[in-house]
Amino acid sequence: MHAYVKALKTLFEQNADRVAAPAMKQYMRGQFEYLGIKTPQRGALMKELHAAHPLPQIGELDAVLRELWALPEREFQYAGIALLERFERQLPAGFAETLQHLICTKSWWDTVDGIAAGAVGAHFQCHPAVRRKYLARWRKAEDFWLRRTTLLFQLNYRETTDFDLLGALIRENLGSQEFFINKAIGWALRQYARTDPDAVRRFVGANEDLHPLSRREAMKHL
Numbered sequence: 001m002h003a004y005v006k007a008l009k010t011l012f013e014q015n016a017d018r019v020a021a022p023a024m025k026q027y028m029r030g031q032f033e034y035l036g037i038k039t040p041q042r043g044a045l046m047k048e049l050h051a052a053h054p055l056p057q058i059g060e061l062d063a064v065l066r067e068l069w070a071l072p073e074r075e076f077q078y079a080g081i082a083l084l085e086r087f088e089r090q091l092p093a094g095f096a097e098t099l100q101h102l103i104c105t106k107s108w109w110d111t112v113d114g115i116a117a118g119a120v121g122a123h124f125q126c127h128p129a130v131r132r133k134y135l136a137r138w139r140k141a142e143d144f145w146l147r148r149t150t151l152l153f154q155l156n157y158r159e160t161t162d163f164d165l166l167g168a169l170i171r172e173n174l175g176s177q178e179f180f181i182n183k184a185i186g187w188a189l190r191q192y193a194r195t196d197p198d199a200v201r202r203f204v205g206a207n208e209d210l211h212p213l214s215r216r217e218a219m220k221h222l
Contacts (some may be wrong), residue, residue, distance in 0.1 A: 004056045005067045011049055012037060012075055024074075031108060032074040042075060046082060055083070058090055062098045069105050077106060081114045088122040093130050096123060100134070100146070107145040109180065116148065117155040124153055125160075139169055144178050151184040158195050166192065167203055174209045185210070186217020197222055 001009075017036030024034040037045065056064045061084075068080035080102070099120055103112055124131035138146040150169050154161045170185050193200040204210060204218050 002056065002060065002064050002067055004053060004060075004064055005071075007053050008046075008049055008068075008079055009071065009076070011045055012042075012073070012079075015041065015045060028074065028108065028110065032106070033072045035073045035075050037075045039078075042078060043082075046079060055086065058087055058092075061087055061091075062095070065098060065102060069102060074110075077111050081111060081118070084115070084119045088119040089126055091119070091123050091126070093127045096127075096130050096134050099123065100138075103145050103149055104143055107143075112145050112148060113152060116152040120149055121153045121156055125157075135165075139172060144176075144181055147173060148180055148184045151181070151188050155188065155191050161192055161195065163192060163196070163199055163203075170203075170210075170214075171207065174207065174211075176211070179213070182211040182213045183217065185214040186220075189214070189218035190220055193218065193222055 012035055015035075015037060019036065020038065021034040021036035024036060024038075025032065028034075065080045065084065068076045068083075071077075084102075099115060102115055103120075124134075135150055139150045141147055151166070151173070154166060166188060170188070173181050173185060176182060189200050189203065200218060201222060204215055210218070
């Protein structure tokens, strides 16, 4: 086990709250184990860790993240996302394979969405060729979490959003009965409506096949 993971594991386990853990597990429909460490405390513990231990080198990041994802308690995956945020604009082009592994392993909205709008969004901006390659793969993937990622990676792009691309990705997913796809479509449109509300109104009006959930989410603030 990498020294960083070992130190983090020890610190988190020392601060586990076995009373809080069952409610956190229930909130995630019983899919993951929890130590009972809530977000503010987790941030404080990581700050304490980083004051005492160096961050991993970027060349070690793949191994560290995979080790964190292999641990059973969900707080370790949250810690991995926080660590990833520190490096998201420094990641080498080949790191997209690691991002794909994290998206497809222990997949649920609480990890996928942070990776999609954070590390993937930044990585695709830094590496256009990687963006083309992985969008071509992910937009047709059977794993709907990868397709959700393609819908959400531009969430923070604002004026630089490629709305034509977003529209094409949305149309490719019309007719889906998957809640997390239809929710992502609505979320992406709602977010872009902050930048160009008229474009979103036109898109919603022109696509009668939008799922009611997507339509409702898209128009929420319009």
